[in-house]
Amino acid sequence: MACSSKLAVTMLVLGSLVASTIAASAQTPLPAPAQPAVLAPAQPAAQATADPIGSVATLEGSASVTHNNAASALQVSDAIFKGDTLQTGVDGTLGITFDDETTFTLKPNSRIDVDDYVYQEGGAHNAAVFKILSGTVAFVAAEVAHTGDMKIDTPTSSLGIRGTTGLIEVPAAGAGATGEVSIKLYQDADGRVGRIEVFGRDGAQLGILTREATGFAVRGGAPGGRFTAVPLQISAAEAERDRSFVRQAFATRTIGRQINIQRRNFLRQNPQRRNELRPGERRLPGQPGRPGFQPRGGQPFPGARPLPQRPPGGLPGQRRAPVERERRQNH
Secondary structure, three states, rough: HHHHHHHHHHHHHHHHHHHHHHHHHHHOOOOOOOOOOOOOOOOOOOOOOOOEEEEEEEEOOOOEEOOEEEEEEEOOOOOOOOOOEEEEOOEEEEEEEEEOOOEEEEEOOOOOEEEEOOOOOEEEEEEEEEEEEEEEEEEEEEEEHHOOOOEOOOOOEEEEEEEEEEEEEEEOHHHHOOOEHHHHHHOOOOOOOOOOOEEEOOOEEEEEEOOOOOEEEEEEEOOOOOOEEEEOOOOHHHHHHHHHHHHHHHHHHHHHHHHHHHHHHHHHOOOHHHHHHHOOOOOOOOOOOOOOOOOHOOOOOOOOOOOOOOOOOOOOOOOOOOOHHHHHHOO
């Protein structure tokens, strides 16, 4: 009987403990089920805005531009952007002027790349790299060459431009690594003569041009061979022909300078319109393809000045504006 009493008491105690545990569990709230994480909607990446770095100043015949593998025909006043490849047709002569007034004039069947261009007035890091792939190109260096670092690459050479004027010829057969490229130095519009440092594509210095109407023919050797520079013998007739083309580049710079000033002034006064000008657009919607930067609807903005008029007979390389033709027909 004593054992039975002890067992009964033990069972009673255990029952009380179980009952207390169940009651305590009923009073303790269960943790809320985990909620799935809600991801914030991804914000669209800000589109990089590419500002123009120059303009088409003159155009005779046809020329095109390729940017991000998209090609389009060029017109006078079109904006030029970093990364552009410019190509003239069989009948095309093209003049382009950059914001620092560096100017290139391309004869027919010429092609150049605008590999890099950084310019800020008074800046300490101005730099530009242009690549002449084929054809005949005259150039007039300006502030980037004077205050920073300007380079021109060709299939056989790399040129350090130290504030000067020159002419480069890359024949169609010279597009390969062993082609021959002619590099010539001519005097600036003010009569000064700058300096061209000539390097082979292997980095070896080949020579320096410091005298007017002098040049090198730069040749590439066999694969793995050295590049060589042979002094050019420039005849009086050839020099005069080259100077005529260089003078055309001087005239192009005058026109391009005014187009660039008008474009910059307009965008400064109308910053909300900046996003309308992109490499694929080249000009503001409604802007006619004629000399002078025009806002939407073709109405000149306040303060715009007329561009220099070309002399009778026309400036080689400049397309006559449709408005000018209509005016002459009406009179």
